[in-house]
Amino acid sequence: MEVQIPTTTTVTSDTMAGSFDIVARQDAADEKITVLRSDVDEVKARLEKVGRAAARPAIAGAATVEPSAEVKGFVDGYLRRGRETEIKSISGAVPQDGGYAVPREIDVMIASELKEISPIRSLAQVVQVGSAGYRKLITTGGTSSGWVGETAGRPETDTPEFAEIAPPSGELYANPAASQSMLDDAAFDLEGWLASEVAMEFARAEGAAFVGGNGVDQPLGFLSSPTSLAGDAVRPFGSLQYIGSGDADGFDANPESRLIDLVHTMKAGHRQGASWVMNSSTLSDVRKLKTSDGAFLWQPGMVEGQPDRLLGYPVIEAEDMPDVAAGAFPIAFGNFKAGYIIAERSATQILRDPFTNKPFVHFYATKRVGGQVLDSSAIKLMKIEM
Incomplete structure (x- = not known):
């Protein structure tokens, strides 16, 4: 006996198979799109991290762009909360000369902004010194040269003459202030704000001194x-x-x-x-x-x-x-x-002052800077x- 299978059954089965195939393809496509989106998000996150790292000034010999323990202790411990013990435990620092020396990373940020703001600093020769004074000898005459034969005698040269360069220097200071609520805000970039404010005040004062300073407790313009x-x-x-x-x-x-x-x-x-x-x-x-x-x-x-x-x-x-x-x-x-x-002493000193102008906290920054004509x-x- 011959069995007749309805054609509708065959059509329905093919249709369902096609539908399952379409659904499977759609799921695979959705999965690929999800993976691609995840990859794109990861790339964007990496680029943002690189961008934030590039915004920081390069530190010679630094192995990482993450803030060091010294910077974290200085910013979060001392600047935000006034805890001096964290600085001492990290670097053994003492409040010498009326303040603490800022970490090198922050000092580089200040120096970088100073160079951008102060026109003469961006043009002049800048040397870092470890003490208050800097001296350099300049040859002004003598030691003349000439031509002689291979076996000819060498005439005596003139007696060299020197002039000493000792740039007059003075204490440069700035005193920016922030409210305590700003310091308590964890999202507030205290490190960048302080570097910018100090650099701006320093630039105004030293710009005038490098041009027309009288050399009394300041550079000679x-x-x-x-x-x-x-x-x-x-x-x-x-x-x-x-x-x-x-x-x-x-x-x-x-x-x-x-x-x-x-x-x-x-x-x-x-x-x-x-x-x-x-x-x-x-x-x-x-x-x-x-x-x-x-x-x-x-x-x-x-x-x-x-x-x-x-x-x-x-x-x-x-x-x-x-x-x-x-x-x-x-x-x-x-x-x-x-x-x-x-000529400048490399370390900037910072003293936190929460008492003088309450409820504001002042950051008294000082730096010793000198300047003079080198080659007239x-x-x-x-x-x-x-």
């Missing part, structure tokens, strides 16, 4: 150094050469010739890496100066982040430079890396005079 019209060969050591602007109240009819003369009073070796330094008011006047054929002397920076240029040399704005006025020195041109030295032939000035 380069504009406070003696000046002379004489050239490098005959000018007394330590005095800066200047040229006149050609007008008692500003610039004469041919300002480009005066600026070109100022550039070429400097030796070619020092011109490599030289910069113009002036404030924004003077720069406003300089940007309007034109050559005889109507071309502007000032050239804007072609790349973002690059300084503007004047006669091919970068222009650095330093607001502590004087304005254009009779007898003033509003424009400096120099290789400050060779011409000006900043590397910095030239323009004076507003006939």
